[in-house]
Amino acid sequence: MFTSLSATRFAAINRIEEAFAISNNLFKKTAALMLVIPMLLMYAGGLNKVDAAEGYHESETTLTYYCESVTNFEMPVTINANVPESVEPGEEFTLTNSSTTVTLPENVVGTLGTLLQAESISGEATLFNILAENEDAEVNVAADPIPIPETEVPDSGTLTFSVPGEGGVDAGPFVAGDEGNVTISAGAIDTNLIVHGPLGDSPIPASCSPLDGQDLTLNEIQIEEPGDPVDEVEPEIALNGENPMELEVGSTYEEPGATAEDNVDGDLTDSIEISGEVNTEEAGEYTITYTVTDEAGNTATEERTVNVVEPEEEPGDPVDEVEPEIALNGENPMELEVGSTYEEPGATAEDNVDGDLTDSIEISGEVNTEEAGEYTITYTVTDEAGNTATEERTVNVVEPEEEPGDPVDEVEPEIALNGENPMELEVGSTYEEPGATAEDNVDGDLTDSIEISGEVNTEEAGEYTITYILTDEAGNTATEERTVNVVEPEEEPGDPGAGGLWFAAEGSPAADLGETGDLYLDTSSNDVYMKDEDGWEKVGNLSGDNGIPGATWTVGEGAPDTNEGNNGDLYLDKDTGDVYLKTVEGWNIEANIKGEDGEDGQDGQDGKNGKQGPAGDCDCDDSNDNNNGAAVGENHDNDNNNGSAVGSNNDNYSGTTFERSKGNSSTMGGELPKTASNTPLIILLGSLMAVAGGALIFRKRSFKVG
Incomplete structure (x- = not known):
């Protein structure tokens, strides 16, 4: 060997x-x-x-x-x-x-x-x-x-x-x-x-x-003798609804389901096994798995990603980030025999904002029907916001069978929803059904055969589902769903109106003070009161929890010195009202506190007789012009102050009893709480901020300091 x-x-x-x-x-x-x-x-x-x-x-x-x-x-x-x-x-x-x-x-x-x-x-x-x-x-x-x-x-x-x-x-x-x-x-x-x-x-x-x-x-x-081919082709699963799908925390996940089709066994939708869970109480990414196996043991699997996200707190005008939806006409995948002719069945496109974009679809790719093989036709469309959608059709060119029989229609119709999906309506509005269109590969246009079910109660906020069902002559059934979200209308900002008067003093307001619509600040507790037909009612408090250390405010005339202040500090130019913010790049103008003049406030109540002030040192006539002296009488230009004005330069402003100097105050006036500074200009700035805050709290009631 x-x-x-x-x-x-x-x-x-x-x-x-x-x-x-x-x-x-x-x-x-x-x-x-x-x-x-x-x-x-x-x-x-x-x-x-x-x-x-x-x-x-x-x-x-x-x-x-x-x-x-x-x-x-x-x-x-x-x-x-x-x-x-x-x-x-x-x-x-x-x-x-x-x-x-x-x-x-x-x-x-x-x-x-x-x-x-x-x-x-x-x-x-x-x-x-x-x-x-x-x-x-x-x-x-x-x-x-x-x-x-x-x-x-x-x-x-x-x-x-x-x-x-x-x-x-x-x-x-x-x-x-x-x-x-x-x-x-x-x-x-x-x-x-x-x-x-x-x-x-x-x-x-x-x-x-x-x-x-x-x-x-x-x-x-x-x-082996040549015979019938062995079925080695796995079924095809088509997911209904969106993939990926997005839900807000606290909403409900409704399983949209899927359909399954096999090249030998036909419709296997009822055999699909669905696994996975979605916890809509916790934000995160979840996966739902769809599995189906045909009689030959070929198994197909598809996955749906469900993203549970936190709801936006203050949604503004929605930004269009949703790509259009392309619906292919005819079969996909499509099968042709060698030597036949490929006729483009086309597609439709719908956008949630721009509507019908069918005419904007761009089609690329070629099919050589003279050579067996797999070819891809690509459909692309872009909406006005720049969102691009792409769909592909697979065209299989195969050698003709020796004894082809009549084809069996196992393709379900295609339903294309008109209008937006999901759709949003406000409570109290009217739901007008936008309808849908349907096309079948054999029966053609089946729009008139669509059955629509479901109701939308526009008197109650919530999520509603409208279902569109269609069955062709061969018994193939297609289903589409439209989600209609009925939401509470956003409150429109109200008219600030003519405004009321502001009063400020220590303690609660006197019952006979002010008129309906007026406001009062208790400077000792920072409680805010509003007067209505029943009298004064406490409606809020300007004090909040202690905040973290803030920036330093500086006030001066003209622009701030470039070497002054630290990052985050603020500066007020009292000449122009410009507010500057210090950053690593220097001082930048961020705002201006001067606004347009408001409407004149109502005349205040006459003040009580003022006390006799001390004799002034002015060598001038006795005209009692209320400068460096006393204002005594029933009405010495003390509008709505319910008290006397004593001290130098007594400009008594309508609508408030804040003093302009460190003179004596009336019983209803008083020194502001020492929350920031006693500097007159800073006090004025703080007063303006308090007024702005009060206006926000009380539906933007405005007033004019007269």
Whole structure:
């Protein structure tokens, strides 16, 4: 069974023995190690596998080989190839893309370097028989010797080879018999390794055969008569509704469902299994999984992403971030026979803001009906806000069947909703049904056959669903849903009106003070009162919780000095009313506190008789012009102050009893609470801020300081 050793082999062995003066026993062990190399290079270890082509599968088998050389030894051989799934009677076939990679262990590499002084190795495989039983045949894969690429031997560590260096080796051709199975099995192997070094090139050949008692079968290939194709196509699942879907925290997740269609079993919608949960009480991303399996065991899976988000606190004018919706007319995927004509069925496009964008759809892609293959037609449309939507139609051009029958209509109609979806209405408005259109691949326009169900109660806020259902002549049913959100109307800002008067003093207001609509500030507690038909009623308080340390306010004339203040500080130009904010870039004007003059307030009540003031030091006439003296009498231009005005420059403002200087105040007046500063200008600024805050609190009642 084994070939005899040649004179060349013995000559190489003698040269190695003389060069290294080693014992015959040690030499035989060394030679055995060297003989492992070509065997493993060709057939052992991890292979450079090439993906099997359609109709093929990867085969891997490990066998033990017995090798004869200067010594006898056993070694494992792993054989890989791409093998046909099945063959027809008499069919010629080939085993394709076999290749191997081996990593020599560190001790073998050390033996090569120390005993043989190997600098590199190379060689070739000259025989590897593959046998086919059925129509008996034997093929030598290495009939054209397969080279082992020259590889440098490292000083230490492992050594890795690949054979062939790139790609794979084909074995064949083989011919199948009439029936049964074709059994592929392994046969003998011959290799020749060449060691390169200071002693020259030394060939070391070996002959190996599979060890007796093993199952040498590499693969069984079934011989099959050509027949009906095996169903290996998984069903197609189409999700209803949006994907991804977005819900607000606290809303309800209503499962929109899905439909499933199989190329053999037809409608499998009722067989869909839905898994996953959505917790609408907690913001986050959730996944709903839809799974269906056809009769042939092909399983399809689709996932819907549901994003639960926090609701926006103050939604303003909505920003259009919703891309248009493209609805393809006709089938998708579409199947045509070679030689037929592709007629573009088109599509429709609807946008939540811009409405019908069908005429703006751009269609790209081509279908070559003269060549079988899969082609893609792309539909693209962009709305006015720049949101772009894309849909694709797959067109499969196939060879015509020998005995085509009448096609069965298993495609459900397509419903396109008119108008917005979701739609938003205010409570008290009227819901006008925008309707929908429907198109069927066989029956054509079925718009008039759409059944609409569901109700919208516009008297009560909530989410409502309108359902559109349509069934074609073949019994295929399509369903679409429109979500209608009925919301409370936003309050429109009211008319500030003519305004009322502000009073301020310590303690609660006197019952006879002011008129309906007037306001009063208790400066000791910061409580705010408003007078209505029933008298004074406490409506709020200007004091809040202590805030974090704030910025420093500075007041001056003209723009602030660039070196003044820190980041975050504020500055008021009292000449212009401009307010500056200090940032890393310097002082910037942020606002101006001067507004347009308000309407004149109502005349205040006459003040009581003022007390006699002390004699002034002015050398002037006794005209009692209310400067640096006293104002005494029933009405000394003290409008609506309900008290006297004593002190220098008594400008008593209508609508408030705040003093303009540090003179004496009336019983209803008083010094402002020391919450900021006693500087008159800062007090004035604080008063303006308090008035602005009060206006916001009390529906923007305004007043004019007279």
